[in-house]
Amino acid sequence: MSRSELTLSVEACVDCGLCVAVCAYDALVLRGTGLEIIHNECVLCDACVAACPTEALAIEPVGSRATVS
Numbered sequence: 450m451s452r453s454e455l456t457l458s459v460e461a462c463v464d465c466g467l468c469v470a471v472c473a474y475d476a477l478v479l480r481g482t483g484l485e486i487i488h489n490e491c492v493l494c495d496a497c498v499a500a501c502p503t504e505a506l507a508i509e510p511v512g513s514r515a516t517v518s
């Protein structure tokens with residue numbers, strides 16, 4: 450079974466913070482430099498993926514594309 454991880458498309462993200470607001474695990478932090486994913490805290494619940502208005506977040510198999518964190 451392959452592992453999955455949350456990935457962010459930096460180009461698509463507009464730093465709105467909606468994903469940070471819905472994450473119950475403090476796995477997302479919005480900094481001046483952009484959104485940061487704390488992978489160790491993320492449980493892949495999909496809430497942020499559903500909340501993102503620009504589809505910047507996705508849960509994908511590890512290594513399926515370059516991950517920018």
Ligand code: SF4
Nearest residue numbers: 472491492494495497
């Ligand atoms: S998938 Fe769930 S736990 Fe992971 S960052 Fe998104 S809302 Fe938080």
Ligand code: SF4
Nearest residue numbers: 462463465466468501
């Ligand atoms: S909800 Fe989407 S666009 Fe908004 S900060 Fe999160 S990843 Fe970026």
